[in-house]
Amino acid sequence: EADIYQTPRYLVIGTGKKITLECSQTMGHDKMYWYQQDPGMELHLIHYSYGVNSTEKGDLSSESTVSRIRTEHFPLTLESARPSHTSQYLCASTSSGTETQYFGPGTRLLVL
Amino acid sequence: GNSVTQMEGPVTLSEEAFLTINCTYTATGYPSLFWYVQYPGEGLQLLLKATKADDKGSNKGFEATYRKETTSFHLEKGSVQVSDSAVYFCALSDQGYSTLTFGKGTMLLVSP
Numbered sequence: 001e002a003d004i005y006q007t008p009r010y011l012v013i014g015t016g017k018k019i020t021l022e023c024s025q026t027m028g029h030d031k032m033y034w035y036q037q038d039p040g041m042e043l044h045l046i047h048y049s050y051g052v053n054s055t056e057k058g059d060l061s062s063e064s065t066v067s068r069i070r071t072e073h074f075p076l077t078l079e080s081a082r083p084s085h086t087s088q089y090l091c092a093s094t095s096s097g098t099e100t101q102y103f104g105p106g107t108r109l110l111v112l
Numbered sequence: 113g114n115s116v117t118q119m120e121g122p123v124t125l126s127e128e129a130f131l132t133i134n135c136t137y138t139a140t141g142y143p144s145l146f147w148y149v150q151y152p153g154e155g156l157q158l159l160l161k162a163t164k165a166d167d168k169g170s171n172k173g174f175e176a177t178y179r180k181e182t183t184s185f186h187l188e189k190g191s192v193q194v195s196d197s198a199v200y201f202c203a204l205s206d207q208g209y210s211t212l213t214f215g216k217g218t219m220l221l222v223s224p
Contacts (some may be wrong), residue, residue, distance in 0.1 A: 003153075006155075018206045028187050030209070033211070037132075041150075041199050041217035041219070042214075042217060043201070043215065043217075044215045045211060045212075048210075048211065050210075053214045058211075090155055090156065092155075092156075099146075099161070099163075100115070100135040100146070100158050100161065100213075101156075101158075101212060103148075103155035103156040103157070104155050105153075105154055106154070106155050
């Protein structure tokens with residue numbers, strides 16, 4: 001059973017605010033990912049990490065940043081939120097040598 | 113680069129109808145292929161996968177066969193239920209198992 005958690009599940013904030021979306025997994029997975037899911041359902045990879053102190057940008061350019069200081073934790077930060085950041089953000093993880101990614105429940109972000 | 117194309121939805125069926133969701137892919141090498149499902153308000157869950165040509169993945173009555181000659185991985189179920197209503201994503205892995213490339217998703221709506 002996959003255990004990957006995201007908080008908050010829902011967030012409504014005003015333009016210009018700094019926010020951090022939390023993602024944690026208890027499976028000891030070394031690889032972690034952030035996806036942005038637009039209202040049309042399409043998934044876009046925005047960041048990923050192969051391990052502690054490793055971060056890479058994904059296919060979709062994003063104004064967000066990530067950090068990986070601990071294996072189990074992969075937070076995503078927006079320094080100044082804008083309405084264009086309104087979306088659902090999904091976190092996922094997997095182990096090296098396997099392909100199946102396990103997903104968290106997602107955070108729905110609304111920026112007013 | 114890698115790409116996945118799946119049929120646009122929504123697919124609307126009556127309970128006990130036969131389901132097919134088409135998926136074709138473009139990739140270098142020999143990727144693994146996946147179907148993920150996203151129920152309302154949740155993250156993605158792995159439904160089934162196939163790792164090499166002619167493999168058949170199956171789970172919960174759903175099946176898909178890896179067809180290298182037609183570069184396809186169509187999802188089928190003989191008799192859908194209302195509880196199968198969800199968004200279905202076809203995906204492939206790169207050869208390094210680092211990232212997944214997803215299709216745009218197909219919404220399935222099953223009515224009683």
